[in-house]
Structure formats: structure tokens, C-alpha cells
Amino acid sequence: MFHSDSLRGRMVAAYVLLAVIIVGFFTGAAFFVVAKIERELIDKRLAHAAELWAADSYSAVQSQTLDLSFFKGALIPQPLQTLSPGTHELRLNGRALHVLLGEANGERYTVVDDQSDFESIESSSYITLGIAFLGGIGLAILIGRASANRVILPLTKLASAVQSARIDGSLPGLDATDEIGVLARAIEDRTTQLSLALQRERWFTADVSHELRTPLTIMLGAAEILTSRLQDRPDLLVMTERIRRNAAETARQVGALLQLARAPENTEHVLVDLKPLIEHELERCQPLLRGKSLQLKLIAPENVIVKAIPELVTIALSNLLRNACQHTEQGTITVSLTAYHIVVEDSGAGLPEVVRVRLFDRFVRGEDDFGGGSGLGLSIVKRVTEHLGWGIQHDPGSNGGSRFTLLLSIAT
Numbered sequence: 001m002f003h004s005d006s007l008r009g010r011m012v013a014a015y016v017l018l019a020v021i022i023v024g025f026f027t028g029a030a031f032f033v034v035a036k037i038e039r040e041l042i043d044k045r046l047a048h049a050a051e052l053w054a055a056d057s058y059s060a061v062q063s064q065t066l067d068l069s070f071f072k073g074a075l076i077p078q079p080l081q082t083l084s085p086g087t088h089e090l091r092l093n094g095r096a097l098h099v100l101l102g103e104a105n106g107e108r109y110t111v112v113d114d115q116s117d118f119e120s121i122e123s124s125s126y127i128t129l130g131i132a133f134l135g136g137i138g139l140a141i142l143i144g145r146a147s148a149n150r151v152i153l154p155l156t157k158l159a160s161a162v163q164s165a166r167i168d169g170s171l172p173g174l175d176a177t178d179e180i181g182v183l184a185r186a187i188e189d190r191t192t193q194l195s196l197a198l199q200r201e202r203w204f205t206a207d208v209s210h211e212l213r214t215p216l217t218i219m220l221g222a223a224e225i226l227t228s229r230l231q232d233r234p235d236l237l238v239m240t241e242r243i244r245r246n247a248a249e250t251a252r253q254v255g256a257l258l259q260l261a262r263a264p265e266n267t268e269h270v271l272v273d274l275k276p277l278i279e280h281e282l283e284r285c286q287p288l289l290r291g292k293s294l295q296l297k298l299i300a301p302e303n304v305i306v307k308a309i310p311e312l313v314t315i316a317l318s319n320l321l322r323n324a325c326q327h328t329e330q331g332t333i334t335v336s337l338t339a340y341h342i343v344v345e346d347s348g349a350g351l352p353e354v355v356r357v358r359l360f361d362r363f364v365r366g367e368d369d370f371g372g373g374s375g376l377g378l379s380i381v382k383r384v385t386e387h388l389g390w391g392i393q394h395d396p397g398s399n400g401g402s403r404f405t406l407l408l409s410i411a412t
Helices: 007-054 058-064 116-163 179-229 234-262 274-284 310-326 377-388
Strands: 068-072 086-092 095-104 107-114 270-273 293-299 305-308 330-337 341-345 391-396 402-407
Touching: 007 068, 007 086, 007 095, 007 107, 007 116, 116 179, 179 234, 234 310, 270 274, 270 310, 274 293, 274 310, 274 330, 305 310, 310 330, 310 341, 310 377, 310 402, 377 391
Parallel strands: 293 330
Antiparallel strands: 068 107, 086 095, 095 107, 270 305, 330 341, 341 402, 391 402
């Protein structure tokens, strides 16, 4: 009929509870009053008849109350002889009887009042009261639902408008003077503030990305010139080529971030072969292994094609791999690729529970990170995976380190 966990359900339940209390009180009071009046009237009637009988006025009593029966001594019916003196209610041979037993002039007497007809009327009254009680509950439900709908409907319209991102003065109830109007105006003000904050963040990201492109372009140009001039110096040519590739990749990533800041909904997803991309990132991490007894290992039994933004995938992978290389001194960093996920697992010291619960928050760093990181890498990975429609989770590694799993959205 209604859900108690909803506001509408709670309002209807309140109406029903109020109706039960009020109607139940008056119904109970009616039952009590009827029973009390019945008992007092019948007791007085029986007592008055007994007084007349004791005064030898039987004929007068008989003429006034034909429903009364009088017995004395041995004439008292057997079922009544065992009753104690006083007033009694009992049912005998299907008849509702009120009986008064007393003693006069040393002889017991009994006055019997047949109340069968009155009991039938009384039962009908009780049924009527019961129907009235149920009717009151039903009426309370109807009134409660109507009142709840009147209150909830503006809230429902307001919630629908908020979910559909309608702002700029188009929210319903803005002109209302009641609590709905107060709520609508508060939501509009808060939505406007959030929109402005988001716009400022996009502008800032776009400005930073734009400013970074200029020095990156200069670095890339300089690296290309050095590459052309150092053909006879293989030792320097390798380093120059690495600088050129890193500058080019960073420029592409900055371009992707700039596009996301300007129009994230228009950023194009393309088919990406993950295995070559992972191999390239593993190669880029080789300089981070200097001075460590550490190996990088790729387990990729099959190529996996996903629909994604290559630059964002590179950002996620590079952050995870750099994080693993930075916090692992010896052993193996393994990257496993399947059709459903990418797993980066290291053999480092792992993360304590206090860090794991806030691992993807901004500026959260491990206990062994002595100024080596900003605490933003995993937060960036989290945001990138959310934009890609992927998932990310962290678990303790099989060798005591950490295991990060990227849950893929496979291209169809």
C-alpha cells in the first residue's frame, strides 16, 4: 500500500496512527460507557424488582416488567441454585440472562431478567462501532495519501528538474513562498556555485595545458635538431631520442587534457591495442630501475582492443608503473593483461590499512614516500579511469606488495 521508508509512506503512516489513536480512544470509550450503563441500569432494575417482591407487590412488578421472572426457595432453577448472592450474567439454553440472588424473611429468592433482545441490539451496536473504526482508518489512509501527494508532488518535480540538470531559473517552485520555494532557491544557488567552480577549474586546466604546450614544443624541436646533428654520436643519440619521445608523448597528453578541459563530452574514443602501449610504458620505466635489483615483467597472452582515449590510458599506466618502481627496491613488477583487466603488481612493502582506506584521495602518500611524490598520482589514475568508464581497485599483492587492477570496458 505504501513504503514506510519514503516521505509519502511516513506521512500516510502518521495519519493512520493518529486515526487509530483517536478512533480507538472513542471506540473504546463507547464500549466502556455502553457496558457500564447496561450494568448499572439492569442492576437497578433487578434490585427494584426484588424490593417490590419482598414487599409482596409481585403483581405490580409483573404488570410493569413482563420480562422478569421470580423464583423462591425450591422453585429456583437448578442451574441458579449454586450461584452466590448478588448479580450475575450468564447464558442458559441460548438465552442471555441477568440474575439477582438474595434472601428475604429467611428464604432465598431469584430475579431473572432475559436480556436476549437487548444483547442482540448491543451486538449490532458493537458491529457498527467496529465498522466505524475500520472506516475511520480507511478515511485516514485516503486523507493521508491525498495530503502526502499534495506535499510530495512539488518535491518530485523539483527532484526531476535537478536530475535533468535544469538550472538558470528554470527550477519549479522558485517563486513559491513556502518551504518548497526556500528549497528550490537554495538548490539553484548551490547549483550555480558548483557550475561556476567547475567552469573555473576547466579554465584553469585549459590555461595550464596551454602554457605547457609552448615549452614542450620548444623541447621537442630542440630534441629533433640534436637528433639530426648527433648521428655520429650514438651514445648521445640514444639519450636525445629518449628526450624527443618523452617530449612528444607529454605534448600529446597535455593536448588530451586540454581537450578534456574544453569539451569532455566531445573527446573521441578510438580503438586502442593495449599490449604495445603497455610495452612502451615498460620501456619508459627502465631508467627508474637503475641501482635496484628490480625487473619488469609483462604477461600478455593475447592482444586486447579497447575503445578509449590513448593519452588517458597512458597517463593511468604510467602513474601506476612509476608508483610501483618508486616503492619497490627489489623483486619483480608484473603487468598482467587479459580481456577484462590490467593488473600491476609489485613486490614492495605494501600499504598499511590507514593509507589503503584513503588511497585514491588527493595528497595521500605511503609511509615510505619521503618527499618522493606529491600524493596526486593515484588520484589522477582514479579520475582518468572514471572518465574512461573503467574501474580501479587495490588489493594486497601475493608477495606482500600492492596489486592495482584496472577493470576494462571492452570495445564491441
